[in-house]
Amino acid sequence: MATESLEKIIDEFNRLPGIGKKSATRIAFHILNLSDEEVKRFAISLMEAKKNIKKCSICGDLSEHEICDICNNLSRDEETICIVEDSRDIISFERTGKYRGKYHVLGGKIAPLKGITPDKLNLESLLKRIANNPIKEVIIAINPDLEGETTSLYLTRLLKHFDVKITRIASGIPMGGNIEYADSATISRALEGRQEV
Amino acid sequence: MATESLEKIIDEFNRLPGIGKKSATRIAFHILNLSDEEVKRFAISLMEAKKNIKKCSICGDLSEHEICDICNNLSRDEETICIVEDSRDIISFERTGKYRGKYHVLGGKIAPLKGITPDKLNLESLLKRIANNPIKEVIIAINPDLEGETTSLYLTRLLKHFDVKITRIASGIPMGGNIEYADSATISRALEGRQEV
Numbered sequence: 360m361a362t363e364s365l366e367k368i369i370d371e372f373n374r375l376p377g378i379g380k381k382s383a384t385r386i387a388f389h390i391l392n393l394s395d396e397e398v399k400r401f402a403i404s405l406m407e408a409k410k411n412i413k414k415c416s417i418c419g420d421l422s423e424h425e426i427c428d429i430c431n432n433l434s435r436d437e438e439t440i441c442i443v444e445d446s447r448d449i450i451s452f453e454r455t456g457k458y459r460g461k462y463h464v465l466g467g468k469i470a471p472l473k474g475i476t477p478d479k480l481n482l483e484s485l486l487k488r489i490a491n492n493p494i495k496e497v498i499i500a501i502n503p504d505l506e507g508e509t510t511s512l513y514l515t516r517l518l519k520h521f522d523v524k525i526t527r528i529a530s531g532i533p534m535g536g537n538i539e540y541a542d543s544a545t546i547s548r549a550l551e552g553r554q555e556v
Numbered sequence: 557m558a559t560e561s562l563e564k565i566i567d568e569f570n571r572l573p574g575i576g577k578k579s580a581t582r583i584a585f586h587i588l589n590l591s592d593e594e595v596k597r598f599a600i601s602l603m604e605a606k607k608n609i610k611k612c613s614i615c616g617d618l619s620e621h622e623i624c625d626i627c628n629n630l631s632r633d634e635e636t637i638c639i640v641e642d643s644r645d646i647i648s649f650e651r652t653g654k655y656r657g658k659y660h661v662l663g664g665k666i667a668p669l670k671g672i673t674p675d676k677l678n679l680e681s682l683l684k685r686i687a688n689n690p691i692k693e694v695i696i697a698i699n700p701d702l703e704g705e706t707t708s709l710y711l712t713r714l715l716k717h718f719d720v721k722i723t724r725i726a727s728g729i730p731m732g733g734n735i736e737y738a739d740s741a742t743i744s745r746a747l748e749g750r751q752e753v
Contacts, residue, residue, distance in 0.1 A: 362608070362609055364609055367601045367604070368602055371598045371602075376582055376586050378575075382574050388642075388644055389573050391605065398603060403599070404561070405595055406595060407561050408565045408584070408587065409592060412562060421559060421588065422559060446585065
């Protein structure tokens with residue numbers, strides 16, 4: 360019954376990740392209650408973001424410039440590269456304030472069944488980067504799920520040919536987490552990764 | 557760290573009801589992965605909806621025309637009006653397919669503490685509608701919370717002056733619900749509203 364224009368925006372929101380039909384409807388009605396200026400600003404910000412944001416030619420992170428702020432930042436450690444799946448992971452690492460090196464965005468995980476073979480990933484530029492720069496350590500920070508494990512293993516083998524230290528971020532019980540509720544894969548990994556104190 | 561245009565759309569999504577910072581970020585990255593055409597279509601649909609959708613001059617429901625489809629529909633029962641808070645409620649009623657009468661959108665509930673006094677509601681046109689048309693029954697379908705109860709009571713008193721049957725939709729245990737987990741207000745209402753079978 361709702362009007363055609365309304366159905367259209369409900370559909371648009373419904374297509375976004377994590378937004379079901381009900382939330383989409385609630386949001387659509389919220390949009391109608393905004394002022395003309397607010398809706399215009401929203402619509403324009405979408406188009407602007409899409410237009411302005413490209414991939415950094417060095418690391419593959421999202422950037423409004425040819426080279427992203429992190430790659431351009433001379434005060435960061437040039438000798439360490441942290442390999443992540445996705446730009447979102449960089450945001451999470453940066454939030455901790457603990458990492459001062461550079462990143463490399465792989466753009467996915469190896470998943471042959473989904474058609475994601477190694478040649479689909481941002482690997483060539485990684486190898487060139489390592490070959491042409493004085494890199495000392497490469498940290499593999501791929502999510503520790505099944506496909507992530509395959510990808511990490513693949514990366515480890517690939518990088519063995521270079522004279523760099525290869526490390527992986529630790530997996531284990533999350534801080535504040537509870538061993539009682541942790542799955543056995545996590546507990547096994549936490550055990551394997553135990554460190555002397 | 558994220559680029560300025562990206563921060564902007566994350567903010568815009570974060571402002572929508574029910575979308576936190578994390579979901580907003582996930583959606584923003586999803587938007588960047590859409591094609592230029594898809595983003596443009598999304599942005600335009602927002603502005604179009606805002607521009608095209610007005611309120612029906614009879615019932616106050618959202619409509620792209622002066623008079624909405626339901627008010628314009630000659631095959632619907634002209635003698636029954638169902639009073640709802642909000643256009644969204646009409647969608648819910650229509651979905652059941654059980655109601656063939658007309659609607660009237662109040663546009664809110666009486667809530668003096670929030671500054672919503674009866675004169676802020678779409679009441680004047682309701683009274684005119686009832687006075688000038690052969691209405692036989694008015695169904696009050698305001699949500700049964702505290703403010704809704706006040707509003708329903710106010711409406712009942714106001715409509716007593718007209719020669720119409722006034723009814724309220726039933727409150728009680730929801731279908732598939734469990735008496736054990738229902739609050740006592742709901743159980744009391746379910747008891748009061750019991751019907752002979």
